[in-house]
Amino acid sequence: MSSFVTFLGGVEEIGANSCFLNLEGTGILIDAGLHPRLRKERTFPIVYPIQNEETDYALLTHAHTDHVGGLPYILKKFPHLKLIATRATRDILEVMLQNTGKLLRLNPPEDIHSVDLDYYKPNNIQEITAMVEAVVYNTPMEIKGRRGDVAIKTSFLNAGHILGSAGILLNINGKNIFHTGDVQFRNQAILSKAVFPKHHLDCLICESTNGRTEDDTPDYKQEMQRLATFINDISNNNGSILIPSFALGKTQEILTVLYQLMRKSAIPTLPIYSGGISKKLSNIYDRYCYDGGRVDKGFEVADIPQIPIDHEKLMTGSYFNSPAIVVASSGMMNAGTTSYKLAMKWMQRTNFGIAFIGYQDDETPGYALLHSELKKNFQFGGQAMQRKCHIGKFRFSAHAKCSDLIDFILNTAPKQLYLVHGDEDACSSLALAVMEHLPQTKVIIPILGKRYQMSV
Ligand SMILES: [Zn+2]
Ligand SMILES: [Zn+2]
CATH class of the missing domain: 3.40.50.10890 (Rossmann fold)
Structure with a gap:
């Protein structure tokens, strides 16, 4: 059976961030965001590319609204999804979603039917939060979908971005797939820097917020x-x-x-x-x-x-x-x-x-x-x-400096690299820098809803 990835939001923008992986029959959604500003399109992740797919899990990298604000919307359509996040992300999730629910009731998005917002009611949000299986950093667990062929070893690694933030490492058939979520490789005032893999990755999905090489973040x-x-x-x-x-x-x-x-x-x-x-x-x-x-x-x-x-x-x-x-x-x-x-x-x-x-x-x-x-x-x-x-x-960025992103990518030398969560300039600038150093890496700035085959 083959594997593929498709991006449902956060492509060439910081939007309703979400991607879907089908790994040998197990369907895994990573994040389900809400676009940071209310608008008439792409408020939530698009769902048509996964309507007829096996959907088993939703793994959450962290509880910023652009990563979890669309979760009640997605769960209305895919109610059987099993949710997994770190303990802190689970705790923050309820506060953030209750706030999102309040804002959506005040200002309903024009492109969404009100029935699709049903799960933003306070009691539904409580139920959603209670459903989350909470994990701790660096403690692998095995997941397998209803139609999945093989078990997938899953670990949440400290991303140093906000409390509870994680990069997600998936290991299937000995191949590594890693999603950075939002990451900071330097200490902030409270949180210490990310602890991410230094070994080779087969597939890397990487955020690109500060990807513009000519404009690196100050110290x-x-x-x-x-x-x-x-x-x-x-x-x-x-x-x-x-x-x-x-x-x-x-x-x-x-x-x-x-x-x-x-x-x-x-x-x-x-x-x-x-x-x-x-x-x-x-x-x-x-x-x-x-x-x-x-x-x-x-x-x-x-x-x-x-x-x-x-x-x-x-x-x-x-x-x-x-x-x-x-x-x-x-x-x-x-x-x-x-x-x-x-x-x-x-x-x-x-x-x-x-x-x-x-x-x-x-x-x-x-x-x-x-x-x-x-x-x-x-x-x-x-x-x-x-x-x-x-x-x-002032730039107190909770996101990695461009030079740190490049170092991380060069160290892990992925076979496939997907650049997301950044504007067009940030993604293309980072892509060029990587291609110069890693000619063997297939660098992809994905197109919304397009399906990419994965060699895992
Ligand atoms: Zn974030
Ligand atoms: Zn983000």
């Missing part, structure tokens, strides 16, 4: 220094700093960065405001503070003094009167979110500053603000605005 420590300078400049001028941040991963890391800067007096001890679902997620981070994969074992996000954001009094908070730092979601300032609302008032203050620390999709208000010119009109989530405040851009 974490260097960015901390730049952020400190920005915060000092603003607070010395009696201003406050707004940091729009993703609730999962980025918020816990940036809170820790701020805490470290304060502890070594690189910035003054300012009040830090945080809130929303990030608090629940920080609690899960703390639950696993003694597990592997930590830079500083036992460190808890709860140790960082924080003032909860008061949503009732959001627009009159004391951060408007004296210097403070506000870490608020959403990371891309989607209209109506806390960071969006605060930015409207922040922009009117000449001595205030907004520090962007993460990826901005080019159709989001965050992107428009980041690229706005001082005192020039621009559209901010449908509103005409002018910015008077300062803006800083």
Whole structure:
């Protein structure tokens, strides 16, 4: 029996990431994401290529919405899928999906029938989370589908991206297939770097977020220094700093960065405001503070003094009167979110500053603000605005530097390499760099829904 792979989302974009593998009759879905911004197409992974396939398992690399936000949608269509994820991913999954459900009810996607969103109800999400078989890193388990010919040895390896994140190693007939999920090969403030295979891989599915070779990510420590300078400049001028941040991963890391800067007096001890679902997620981070994969074992996000954001009094908070730092979601300032609302008032203050620390999709208000010119009109989530405040851009990426991705690929010298989870430029730039060094490797930037035969 033969094996193949087909990609259902996240092709030449960071979208509804998902791929499907048929390994000698066992059907394995890896991730089922939701596109980071609401839109009229490709909101969820496409399902037509697998409608008539054996579908047995859904393995989850980590709980970011672009990897799991489509899970209830997929389970409505394939209810018998067995779910496997790390313990931390299982815990985070419920918080993230409940939040996704709320957002989808407020803003139903135009391309989806409401009946297909049935499983986003709170009790269904609880049931979905309860179904997850939780695993720990580096502990192989065997899986085999109803029509599968052979058992597949499956291991989840620490990906260093967010809490619980994993690369997934599948071994079938002695051949290795590896999916990186989202990966970081360098320590962040809380999480330590990925521990991925160094041996030869037959097939590698690799994320390409920072794949542009000419634009490599700066060093974490260097960015901390730049952020400190920005915060000092603003607070010395009696201003406050707004940091729009993703609730999962980025918020816990940036809170820790701020805490470290304060502890070594690189910035003054300012009040830090945080809130929303990030608090629940920080609690899960703390639950696993003694597990592997930590830079500083036992460190808890709860140790960082924080003032909860008061949503009732959001627009009159004391951060408007004296210097403070506000870490608020959403990371891309989607209209109506806390960071969006605060930015409207922040922009009117000449001595205030907004520090962007993460990826901005080019159709989001965050992107428009980041690229706005001082005192020039621009559209901010449908509103005409002018910015008077300062803006800083910092790259605390939870994704691998391009040079680290290349090193990893060269070390594992895969026979087949699929580049996903990156825009067109990132994927093609990374592909060229790999082809130069590994002429034997078949490098593929996959096409959505196309089936690729695998030699395993
Ligand atoms: Zn991620
Ligand atoms: Zn992702």
